[in-house]
Amino acid sequence: MADNPFFTVSDLPYQLPPFETIEDAHYRPAFERGMSEQRAEVEAIATNPDPPTFENTVVALERSGQTLQRVAAVFFNLASSDASPEIQAIQQEVSPALAAHSDAIHLDRRLFERVTALTNDDTSALDPESRRLLERLHLRFVRAGAALGDEQQARLREINEELSTLSTRFQNNLLADTNASAVVVDDPSQLDGLSDDAVAAAAQAASDRGLDGTYVLTLVLPSNQPALASLTDRDLRERLHRASVERGANGNEHDNGEIAARMVTLRAERAALLGYPDHATYVLEDSTAGSPGAVHDMLARLTPAAVANARAEAARLQEAVGDEIELRAWDWSFYSEQVQRATYDIDGAQLRPYFELERVLRDGVFYAASRLYGVTFTERTDLSGYHPEVRVFEVFDEDGTPLGLFLGDFFTRDSKRGGAWMNTFVDQSTLLGTKPVVVNNLNIPRPPDGEPALLTFDEVRTLFHEFGHSLHGLFSDVTYPTFSGTSVFRDFVEFPSQVNEMWAVHPEVLENYARHYRAGEPLPQEQVRRLLDSREWGQGFKTTEYLAASLLDLAWHETANGQHVDDVSGFEAAALQRAGVALDTIPPRYRTTYFAHIFDGDYSAGYYSYIWSEVLDADTVEWFEENGGLLRENGEHFRRTLLSRGGSVDPMVAFREFRGAQPRIEPLLKRRGLDGAD
Numbered sequence: 001m002a003d004n005p006f007f008t009v010s011d012l013p014y015q016l017p018p019f020e021t022i023e024d025a026h027y028r029p030a031f032e033r034g035m036s037e038q039r040a041e042v043e044a045i046a047t048n049p050d051p052p053t054f055e056n057t058v059v060a061l062e063r064s065g066q067t068l069q070r071v072a073a074v075f076f077n078l079a080s081s082d083a084s085p086e087i088q089a090i091q092q093e094v095s096p097a098l099a100a101h102s103d104a105i106h107l108d109r110r111l112f113e114r115v116t117a118l119t120n121d122d123t124s125a126l127d128p129e130s131r132r133l134l135e136r137l138h139l140r141f142v143r144a145g146a147a148l149g150d151e152q153q154a155r156l157r158e159i160n161e162e163l164s165t166l167s168t169r170f171q172n173n174l175l176a177d178t179n180a181s182a183v184v185v186d187d188p189s190q191l192d193g194l195s196d197d198a199v200a201a202a203a204q205a206a207s208d209r210g211l212d213g214t215y216v217l218t219l220v221l222p223s224n225q226p227a228l229a230s231l232t233d234r235d236l237r238e239r240l241h242r243a244s245v246e247r248g249a250n251g252n253e254h255d256n257g258e259i260a261a262r263m264v265t266l267r268a269e270r271a272a273l274l275g276y277p278d279h280a281t282y283v284l285e286d287s288t289a290g291s292p293g294a295v296h297d298m299l300a301r302l303t304p305a306a307v308a309n310a311r312a313e314a315a316r317l318q319e320a321v322g323d324e325i326e327l328r329a330w331d332w333s334f335y336s337e338q339v340q341r342a343t344y345d346i347d348g349a350q351l352r353p354y355f356e357l358e359r360v361l362r363d364g365v366f367y368a369a370s371r372l373y374g375v376t377f378t379e380r381t382d383l384s385g386y387h388p389e390v391r392v393f394e395v396f397d398e399d400g401t402p403l404g405l406f407l408g409d410f411f412t413r414d415s416k417r418g419g420a421w422m423n424t425f426v427d428q429s430t431l432l433g434t435k436p437v438v439v440n441n442l443n444i445p446r447p448p449d450g451e452p453a454l455l456t457f458d459e460v461r462t463l464f465h466e467f468g469h470s471l472h473g474l475f476s477d478v479t480y481p482t483f484s485g486t487s488v489f490r491d492f493v494e495f496p497s498q499v500n501e502m503w504a505v506h507p508e509v510l511e512n513y514a515r516h517y518r519a520g521e522p523l524p525q526e527q528v529r530r531l532l533d534s535r536e537w538g539q540g541f542k543t544t545e546y547l548a549a550s551l552l553d554l555a556w557h558e559t560a561n562g563q564h565v566d567d568v569s570g571f572e573a574a575a576l577q578r579a580g581v582a583l584d585t586i587p588p589r590y591r592t593t594y595f596a597h598i599f600d601g602d603y604s605a606g607y608y609s610y611i612w613s614e615v616l617d618a619d620t621v622e623w624f625e626e627n628g629g630l631l632r633e634n635g636e637h638f639r640r641t642l643l644s645r646g647g648s649v650d651p652m653v654a655f656r657e658f659r660g661a662q663p664r665i666e667p668l669l670k671r672r673g674l675d676g677a678d
Contacts, residue, residue, distance in 0.1 A: 004026045004029055004030055004033075005017070005018045005021045005022055005026060006022075006026060006030035006033075006034070006067060006070050006071040006074075007030065007033065007067065009066075009070075010070075012383065013380075013383065013394070013405070014402075014404055014405045014426060014434075014435050014436075014437050015426050015434060015437065016383060016392070016405055016425070016426070016437055017070070017073075017074045017386075017425055017437075019074075019384050019385055019386045020384050022074065022386075024084070024086045024087065024090070026071075027071060027075050027087075027090050027094075028090060028093075028094070030067065030070075030071035031068070031071055031072075031075075031094050031097070031098070033067055034065065034067040034068030034069075034070070034071055034072070035068055035097065035098070035101045037065070037067050037068070038064050038065035038067075038068050038101070038105075039101070039104065041060070041063075041064040041065065042061070042064060042104075042105055042108070042111065044060075045057055045060045045061060045064075045111065045114070046108055046110035046111050046114070047110070051117075052114035052115075052117050052118050053118070054118060054126060054130060054134065057111075057114045057115060057118060058115070058118065058130075058133060058134055058137060059431070061111075061137070062133075062431060062480050062481060062482060063431070063432070066432075068101075069427075069481075072098070073423070073424065073425045073426070074386070074425065075087075075090070075091075075094075076091075076423075077386070077423045077425070077439060077441075078386055079091050079171070080171075080416070080417050080421070080423075080441070081386070081387070081409055081415075081416050081417075081441050082386060082387050082413070082415045082416060083172075083175060083415050083416075083417075084415060088168075088172045091168050091171075091172075092165070092168050092169070092172070095164040095165060095167070095168045096161040096162075096164045096165045098164065099160045099161045099163070099164035100157060100160075100161055102144075102160070103144070103153075103156070103157045103160055103161075106140065106141055106144035106145070106146060107144060107145055107146055107148075107153050107156070107157070108146070109146060111141070111146075112141045112146035112147070115134070115137055115138050115141055116138060116141075118134055118138075119134060119135070119138045128648075128649070129478065129479055129480065129483065129648045129649075130479075130480075132483075132648060132649065132650075133480050133482060133483070136482065136647075137482075139286070143274065143282075143286065145273065145274055148273065148274075152273050155269075155273060156270060156273055156274075159266050159269060159270045159273075160270070162262075162266060163263060163266050163267070163270075166259050166262060166263050166266075166599075167263070167599065167600050168600075169259055170256050170259050170260070170263070170596070170599045170600045171417065171596065171600040173248060173253075173254040173255070173256050173259070174247065174248055174254075174256060174417065174418075174593075174594055174596055174600065175415075175417055176254045177247050177248050177250065177252070177254035177255075177256075177594075178218075178219050178221075178247055178417075178418060178594070179218075179414050180254070181219055181243040181244075181246070181247050181250075182205070182216050182217060182218045182219055182243070183216070183217040183219075183236070183239050183240050183243050184206070184211065184214055184215070184216055185202070185214060185215040185216070185217065185236065186214050186215075188215065190231075190233045190236045191215060191231070191233075191236075192231070192232045192233060193230040193231045193232040193233075194227060194230050194231065194349075195230070195349045195352060195454075197352070197447060197451065197452075197454050198227070198230070198349075198445070199215065200447060200448050200451060201445035201446065201447055201448075202215035202216055202217055202445075203215055203448070204445075204446060204447065204448050205217075205218050205445070205446075208413075208414070209414070217240055218412060218414075218445070219243060219244055219247065219418065220412075220418050220419070220443055221417070221418025221419040221443075221590070221594065221596065222418075222419075222545075222589050222590065223244055223245050223545065223587045223588065223589055223590065223591065224244075224332075224333060224545065224587075224589070225240050225241065225244050225333075226456060226458070227240060228240060228241060228330060228332075228333040228334060229333040229334060229336070229337040229348060230334070230337070230348075230349060231334065232334075234325075234330070234331070237330040237331065237334060238328070238330045240330070241329055241330035242330075245329075245587050245591055247591075247593060247594040248592075248593030248594045249568075249569065249591070249592075249593040255593070256592075256593040256594070256599070257568040257569075257592070257593055258568075259599070260556075260568060260592050260593060260595070260599050261564065261565045261566070261568055261571075263599055264279075264556050264557065264559050264565065265559075265563075265564050265565075267279040267557065267604065268557075268559050268560060268561045268562075268563065269561050269562075270282075271561065272561035277560065278292075278557065278558045278559060278560060278561075279557040279558075279559075279604065279605055280292045280554055280557040280558045280605040281558075282605075283490075283557070283604060283605040283606060284605060284606075286489070287489050287490060287491045287606070288489050288491050288492055288612070288651055288652055289491055289608075289612060292554060292558060292605075295554065295608050295612070296554070298608075298611075298612065298615075298665070299547060299550060299551060299608065299611075301665070301669075301674075302543065302547060302611070302669075302672070302674055303547050303551075303579065303580055303581060304580070305673075305674040306539075306540060306543035306544045306547055306672070306674060307540075307544055307580060307581060307583070308540075309539060309540030309543070309544075309673060309674070310540035310541055310543075310544040310583060310586055311540070311583075312540065313336070313537075313538065313540045313541055314327060314332075314583075314585055316339055317331070317332060317335040317336060317339060320335045320338055320339050320342075321335055327585055328584075328585065329584065329585050329586065329587055331585075332541065332585055332586070336537070336538055336541065339537070340534055340537050340538070343534075343537060344530045344531075344533055344534040344537065345530055346527070346530045346531060346534045348456060348457065351456075351457060351523070351527070351531065352454040352455060352456060353454055353516050353517050353518070354514045354515060354516055354517075354523045355454060355455040355456070355457065355459070355460050355513075355514065356452045356453065356454055356455070356517035357410060357444065357452070357453035357454075357455055357463075358452070358453075359513050359515060359517070360455060360460055360463060360513050361408070361463065362377075362513075363512045363513040363515075364460070364463075364464070364503075364504065364509055364510075364512065364513030364514075365463055365464055365467045367509060367512050367513065368464075368500075368503035368506070368509045368630065369467070369471065371508075371509075371630050371632070371635075372503070372630055372631075372632065372634065372635030372638075373398075373471070373475070373632075373635045373636070373639055374397065374398025374632060374635070374636075375395055375396060375397060375398065375403060375474075376395070376396045376398075377393045377394070377395055377396075377406070378393065378394045378396070379391060379392070379393050379394075380392045380393065380394050380405070383405075385407050385409065385439075387409065389409060389410070389411055389413075389446075390407055390408065390409045390439070391407065391408045391409075392405060392406075392407050393405065393406045393407075393408070394406075395474055402435070403435065403436075403474055403475075404426075404428070404435045404436035404437060404438065404473075404474045405436075405437040405438070406438055406439075406440070406470055406474065407425075407437070407438065407439035407440070408439070408440055409439060409440065409441045409442070410440075410442045410444050410453070410463075411442075411443075411444050411445070411446040411453070412443040412444060412445055412446060413446070416441065416443065417596065418443055418596075419443065419596065420440070420441060420442045420443060420462050420465070420466050421440075421441050421466065421469075422438060422439065422440050422441075422466055422469035422470055422473065422486070422497075423438070423439050423441070424436065424437065424438050424439075424473050424484075424485060424486070425437040425438070425439065427473075427476070427481045427484035427485060427487075428473070428474075428476040428477070428478065428484050428485060429478065429479065429480060429481040429484055430477075430478070430479045431479050431480055431481065432481060434481075436473045436474050436476055436484070436485060438469075438470045438473040438474060438485075439470075440463075440466040440467060440469070440470055441466075442459070442462060442463065442466065444459055452517050454517065457531070460504055461501050461504050463504075464500050464501050464503060464504040465497045465498065465500060465501050466497065467497075467500060468496050468497030468498065468499060468500025468501070469486055469493075469496070469497045471496065471500065471643060472485055472486050472493075472496045472497070472643055472646075473485035473486055475639050475643040475644045476643075476644060476646050477644040477645070478644075478645065478646045478647075478648045479648075480648070482647070483645075483646040483647040483648040484646050484647075485646050486646070487646055487647045488646060488647045488651050489647075489651055490602060490603065490606040490609050491606060491608065491609035491612045491613060492609075492613060492616075492651040493609065493613070494609055494610050494613035494614075494617075495613040495616045495617055495620075495651075495655075496642065496643055498610070498613055498614055498617035499617050499620050499621065499638075501617075502621045502624065503630070505531075505532060505535075506629060506630055507528075508630055509630065510523070510528060511523075511528075514528070536673060539672050539673040539674075540673070541586055543672050543674070544581060544583065544586050545586050545587065545588060545589040546589050546610065546611065547579075547581055547611075548576055548579070548581040548582075548583075548586070548587070548588035548589065549588040549589040549590045549595070549607055550607045550608040550610075550611065551575065551576070551579040551581060552572060552575055552576060552579075552588050552590075552591075552592065552595070553595070553597075553598050553603070553604070553605060553606070553607040553608070554605060554608070555571075555575035555578070555579070556571075556575075556592070556598070557598075557604055557605035558605075568592055568593070569592075571592075572588075572591065572592050576588065590607075595607075611668075614668050614671075615663050615664075615665050615667075615668045616655055616663050617668075618667035618668040618670075618671050619659065619663045619664050619667050619668075620638075620658070620659065621667070622667045623658075623659055637658065638658060641654060641657045641658040642654050642655065642657075642658050
């Protein structure tokens, strides 16, 4: 297939993939050629008769596999954001082949010997980024198993191949069961409490499925569903809640229980092969935390206070419910909204007309970035994304220098997995001469044609959060693609995105975007004050559901080699009980069978990363407040010391350079209401 668009570098601006010419039939041949090309490139490095040098070994490896990188970047974003049966079939086929391909490189003793020789040589002539690349590359080979014997390597290859297959099955099962579990409502009176635009979105979701005349409540990825805060029909709330927390555990062909248990068993065996007591220890050795013990120590500081706050909140909610009904998990959000409304005079549904997507994006997210970093955004309607709903923006630096492309894919659809995330189509690298092309995926309910998309405040915060990841990618200024953008330790990657959330409530930014979508009037200052004050409410619930998921993740991945779990739900219940977070009214943010972060992502033994990063985030927010907030010089300092450096320096060294001190946990405790303050 000579005209395969992946076979050559795209001639579109910034090497944007030519989505209009890409067809499903292009993927298999592109993967095959990409792997073949890289195998040949790596073989040439391994058999080079010249003594190893940084250029002929390390740099050569950095340059290898560019065809494979092009097709993989497009394909795996599509598999998450616009999957089809054909895409899923290709993914099921290609994932184990890619795992074997990676092993063929990282278990090659000839390459390992060349890299080891360079590591043992005098590296003083290398610049700091090059020296770090060599060190990280050697560590990558060691952690991949390059030093193991033949029999151990053979078993390692089998494990990695099976894990890649199971991960793909987990993802596909979850998408199918999430769609199948969406709640169909025949009687519109049951939707009492939902806003008009939310009802219209439910009708649109039904129409998209060919269920005209009904309403469909689609599921978002976390356990807690947004509609639970508004629906007055308690039976419908229970249906919606159960549909959410039973995903992937319905005993059907999409059940993920056995897959998750098998993945845990394989990860534990792999860790043992590599010399570690469990998968968590293996993962956390290469993180800012360093060990499971460090993570448990931090979580132990948070858990008792969070649970105590949650129990106090539950008592207040039971008062609101009254004696006739026992508070259940599907009641929490509904009565929490009522208590919040009574306490702070805030109604989430009444706020939504002030948070229209287009205004939040342009006058909020982009505006804050422009004020802070000097960047500007121009929509490129002449450039196409991978789906008609994807929008493309060109990003320019303050002096007009082209910086990269930002793609936005904001709306939910049955072909998109839940949650929100950032991907990269093209990594920034001065070695390769490439500028970044990044994409944000969200899952905002799509309104009927011609109607505005009105956001909840949580969705506003998510938009700012994911754009923080995009800024991390767009501002990358490194030599080697290995270090580009968000290629940092897992428990550091959420830090820049969480910092960017602060601008959603910064007075100048909020005033600029929070305007009624019809009247254009700003959100009244009294409402702003109440909105900010109301953030104190519900921290017990939010922190507890998050900690429960983090501790569940650790429990799974501290499983010893040889221990197989037959009863997934029983293991989960026991783990939550041991950790002190087993509250009937607060399920974990993710239960095992839909915990995509750890079974279909890079967060295994790493879901704690969000709150670990929040320690840095809260301390950074305090720094911005101490130094005048939304100032150009503050943004430049943050960009120069942190955002631009990717993984080219140790992240904690970069943080200390930015902050001028070690991070402190006190700002996080205060933010989460865990400091004992009134």
